[in-house]
Amino acid sequence: MTTQDTDMKQIKNKIEQLVTELNEQLESDQTATVELDQSRVGRLSRMDALQGQQMGLAQKRRNEQRVRALEGALRRIESGDFGYCFVCGEEIAPERLKFDPAVTRCISCTE
Template sequence: MTDADIRARLNTLKAELEAMDHSSEESRGTVELDQSRVGRLSRMDALQGQAMNQAIAARRRQALQKVEAALQRLDEGEYGYCVRCGEEISPKRLDLDPAAALCTDCTSGKG
């Protein structure tokens, strides 16, 4: 896979993550607590849904940071090498997760 292919794949992944984050902004917003309009259980459900959506958004932001870091490694000529040990990351691993920063050994704690 060429650098251009990798960059295109990472940019597509980045755009998808940003679009999902933008489309879920409303679900992470403030929950209305007006008892005359919303019952207690409905508010509890809304608060729980809000908390779950905020956690999902946090994981999405982490994934976005991983993608941006991978793009930076690509710019620096370091893409495909483990950031911990410097060994080459398996092409199969990069195919599954193009933003992977660690080799299999370092991910599992062996490296």
């Protein structure tokens, strides 16, 4: 097994672990509906609860987007397209892929 194969296996394992962690977070999502009964909760408390709910929903959307990007990386690994820039087709630096395996562009094309 070559160093490149070992690196690819490590990256694939990292992606699978990240997807599992994000899916667990999504399953345990606690963005409950905010109670709007003014007789039970004060206005500022409701505003705070609404803000918390919106922040939770935004985090959920980010997690869902991240899962999709990571699943795309897994598909690229399986098809042999992983590690190549979508724009220019050049190889993406291995250090960049180790940092964020979902990247689809090299440094030059990102800038």
